[in-house]
Amino acid sequence: MATTASFIIVSRNDIPIYEAEVGSATKREDAAQLHQFVLHAALDIVQDLAWTTSAMFLKNIDRFNDLVVSVYVTAGHTRLMLLHDSRNDDGIKSFFQEVHELYIKVLLNPLYLPGARIASSHFDTKVRALARKYL
Amino acid sequence: MIGASKIKQYSNVLEKPLSKGKQEVSLSAFAFLFSELVQYNQTQVDNIAELERRLEDAGYAVGARCLELLCHREKVYHIIVKLCVMFMPFWLSQGNRRETRLLGILSFVHSTVWKVLFGKVADSLEKGTEHEDEYMISEKELLVNRFISIPKDMGTFNCGAFVAGIVRGVLDSAGFPAVVTAHFVPMEGQQRPRTTILIKFAEEVLRREARLG
Numbered sequence: 001m002a003t004t005a006s007f008i009i010v011s012r013n014d015i016p017i018y019e020a021e022v023g024s025a026t027k028r029e030d031a032a033q034l035h036q037f038v039l040h041a042a043l044d045i046v047q048d049l050a051w052t053t054s055a056m057f058l059k060n061i062d063r064f065n066d067l068v069v070s071v072y073v074t075a076g077h078t079r080l081m082l083l084h085d086s087r088n089d090d091g092i093k094s095f096f097q098e099v100h101e102l103y104i105k106v107l108l109n110p111l112y113l114p115g116a117r118i119a120s121s122h123f124d125t126k127v128r129a130l131a132r133k134y135l
Numbered sequence: 136m137i138g139a140s141k142i143k144q145y146s147n148v149l150e151k152p153l154s155k156g157k158q159e160v161s162l163s164a165f166a167f168l169f170s171e172l173v174q175y176n177q178t179q180v181d182n183i184a185e186l187e188r189r190l191e192d193a194g195y196a197v198g199a200r201c202l203e204l205l206c207h208r209e210k211v212y213h214i215i216v217k218l219c220v221m222f223m224p225f226w227l228s229q230g231n232r233r234e235t236r237l238l239g240i241l242s243f244v245h246s247t248v249w250k251v252l253f254g255k256v257a258d259s260l261e262k263g264t265e266h267e268d269e270y271m272i273s274e275k276e277l278l279v280n281r282f283i284s285i286p287k288d289m290g291t292f293n294c295g296a297f298v299a300g301i302v303r304g305v306l307d308s309a310g311f312p313a314v315v316t317a318h319f320v321p322m323e324g325q326q327r328p329r330t331t332i333l334i335k336f337a338e339e340v341l342r343r344e345a346r347l348g
Contacts, residue, residue: 012308050233050235051235051310051343051347052235052347053235054232054233054234054235054239055231055232055233056231056232056233073233074203074206074233075202075203075205075206075207075233075234075308075309076199076202076203076308076309077308077309077310078203097231100207101153101207102149103203104153104203104204104207105148105149105151105153106148106149107200107203107204108153108200108204109148110196114196114199114200114308120149122147122149123149126149
């Protein structure tokens, strides 16, 4: 498992709808803010890159010291972003694909408004389990 | 329950595998539900434009979800498609892919979305002759209009607004904002007019297309 990893889902309207610190490293108070900041900065790059390729998985699009940002852009332009320090590309790709499937299940709920915060505790548990499995 | 077979119970929706989209819904059940949707909305509005807008909004929510689900399913189709490339050239390029080009997303709507929703590809997809930014999807007998006749006093109202909403939902979510409207077009030698879904893309979409070349 990766020592540092921060996962965030950003809606089409650039609003974060899900956030999780999924690394095994002991939490430092300011780390979460730093991770948010780096991921936020990477959004601009994603916006440009997303139209140049039709692939969903964009790996290592941005870096900050030894932290790397990988992104998965879904068909509806929801972005799954992961800040990580591991180099396990296959694991990250599988992680994204499985979370994507979970996201679709949440989205298909007629009572869920696209772009709203994902507050489901089941979703949270599942994402954390996937992170332990793949990252 | 009528015809209830044993359905596996899942503790929550995230455990349940995504449907493969093989089941079909009874047409009469759909028609009944749709007629209720129209009638209910009719009681909430005082003009035709408002009614069309409400139907369109109902469709939009369907379209936005369709896009995400179908693009995910395409990935599964990809293997099968390799075997029948000659018959469905459109599908070839889509395996865990997003559509980034205008024609790609239009053919996605015309074939993939239509096939899932109505069991067949749309009758035709044409480019507007007068304007560069207009495209039309025509259907001789649109499923939602099959059991619907419009009273004379309701003028140009078309229940296809619901389908127009679905198309707008797909396009908008995929990053191709457009104004989509449904119209009746009379056909020679036919009693019933056909329905044309008119798509007018936003300026930014065409600018981006030009840039991508």
